[in-house]
Amino acid sequence: MTDTSATTDGPAYTTEAYAAVEKAAGSRRALYVPSVLEHAAALLTDLWATGERHGATASDWGWVADLPGSSLDVVSRQYDRTPDPERTPDQARALQRDLLDALTSDEIGLTAALGPRAQVIVERGPDTPRGGFHGDANVTVGIYTNGGWDIAFDQHGASVLSIVAPASQAGASQVAEIVRAFVRGELGDIFRH
Template structure:
């Protein structure tokens, strides 16, 4: 296995594990920020290493279970559920403020909405909403994680699995930027 970590302080995962969790995440109805994929890759690397200690080679897992799928799912649960007790209104507003700042740093127009953050669409943003011209609504839930949709009644919602932190808001902003620029296509079509 190839360790991508240069020091013991950095993330310790293999390139194979990262590729496996990235592939597993691609089959989910959510988008994942890099730090969450790295977290899942670390878990998968550790699981493979434990298996090897018990005489189970890395490749032998494939025929019995989707270990990469399990790693993505169990790690994602840590990010898409709020800690108990739920986030306060002040915490949600603070996270929205971090998101607005990060979006503006990326050159996007963002403003507080009710109850999320409204991001102006760009010329390459996929069509959405009743007339195809809806802006983007990004939210952090008091009892859950991040999500975005077109700012229109009845619009489909896409989860973004990311930490509920300033760093997580910056990573969410990167995904929203990619969507607004048309780099992700219309993720709401399935």
């Protein structure tokens, strides 16, 4: 293993582990914020290091297991499963407001408004992929008392996709970055995975 990168808030991970986790994320039916990818890369780095102490190199694991994908899946459960104890409605609404503030900040620059429950409705842009019955639906992003973040078109029956991110103000900011990339057309049609 080579170059170890350290985040200011989290553990260290190798660039190889981050690249492997990022590649694994591309085959999953969810979107992941950078801090979650870093968390999974740190776990993978530790797993590879443990294997090396037992004579198993990182490439040896590929023959028997998908450690990058497994690391991502295990870490993701901490962010998108039912919290224990459940988040209160007031906590969910506070996260909704954090998301709205991040989306409408000068940095992100989207037009958005509070929606029902703990959702934020984001105005689509000229490059947003087509969505909804007529292809012109806005985007809705939510956080829930019994789960994590998600994104969908604001249309009854629309496909919903998880955004794996911390349920925090920092997580809301990272979710806003993903939403901006989607609205600007940089991610393509994330619902046709």
